[in-house]
Amino acid sequence: DVKVTQSSRYLVKRTGEKVFLECVQDMDHENMFWYRQDPGLGLRLIYFSYDVKMKEKGDIPEGYSVSREKKERFSLILESASTNQTSMYLCASSPWGGWGQGEYGYTFGSGTRLTVV
Amino acid sequence: EDKVVQSPLSLVVHEGDTVTLNCSYEVTNFRSLLWYKQEKKAPTFLFMLTSSGIEKKSGRLSSILDKKELFSILNITATQTGDSAIYLCAVAGTASKLTFGTGTRLQVTL
Numbered sequence: 695d696v697k698v699t700q701s702s703r704y705l706v707k708r709t710g711e712k713v714f715l716e717c718v719q720d721m722d723h724e725n726m727f728w729y730r731q732d733p734g735l736g737l738r739l740i741y742f743s744y745d746v747k748m749k750e751k752g753d754i755p756e757g758y759s760v761s762r763e764k765k766e767r768f769s770l771i772l773e774s775a776s777t778n779q780t781s782m783y784l785c786a787s788s789p790w791g792g793w794g795q796g797e798y799g800y801t802f803g804s805g806t807r808l809t810v811v
Numbered sequence: 812e813d814k815v816v817q818s819p820l821s822l823v824v825h826e827g828d829t830v831t832l833n834c835s836y837e838v839t840n841f842r843s844l845l846w847y848k849q850e851k852k853a854p855t856f857l858f859m860l861t862s863s864g865i866e867k868k869s870g871r872l873s874s875i876l877d878k879k880e881l882f883s884i885l886n887i888t889a890t891q892t893g894d895s896a897i898y899l900c901a902v903a904g905t906a907s908k909l910t911f912g913t914g915t916r917l918q919v920t921l
Contacts, residue, residue: 698853727908727909729911734820734913735913736815736817736899736911736912736913736914737899737901737911737914738911739908739909739910742908752908753812784853784854799843799845799856799859799901799903799909800854800856800909802853802854802855803853804852804853805852805853
């Protein structure tokens with residue numbers, strides 16, 4: 695069964711800490727994405743990557759950075775966590791070119807619920 | 812900027828009712844529209860729609876796309892408590908990037 699695995703289900707961090715959220719996929723997908731999900735705001739794209747060492751800003755990149763050193767791993771970094779970054783973070787992957795016959799868009803991880811206190 | 816608007820934001824129905832969820836969109840270079848169901852964890856795929864007027868169906872769920880009016884609906888007939896979830900609509904425009912709506916929170920009561 696194909697999977698996108700996020701390393702932590704729940705995480706509590708202090709304001710100002712550097713936070714790493716890890717995502718690993720085993721489908722050999724080229725594309726990987728980080729979203730945050732907030733009530734009333736839906737899923738908003740933070741960063742995405744089409745290839746190793748490649749990254750593109752999404753709609754809300756401020757306060758975040760990413761790293762993709764290997765194809766299967768995409769890390770989201772909060773350089774100095776703040777309380778307004780308390781949220782559910784979802785990682786997703788998809789094959790290059792999106793999807794064709796038999797493909798189904800994104801495969802999502804289970805999410806990391808981050809609380810910054 | 813791509814945009815997806817879902818309505819209603821939330822809905823409470825009784826078991827056995829039929830519900831219709833709405834999704835309208837504005838997107839550059841439309842490729843497809845997708846529906847996901849999200850319970851407690853990761854969103855799970857329901858449908859992908861690329862052509863107007865062709866209904867996709869899976870059990871009690873069905874969906875259709877209107878590319879002229881830029882909207883889609885998701886119908887659920889004979890609702891069950893297990894249908895309680897957030898239903899997400901997303902559109903694929905440029906490359907492989909999906910833009911999501913805010914979701915519709917459906918609660919089915921006994």
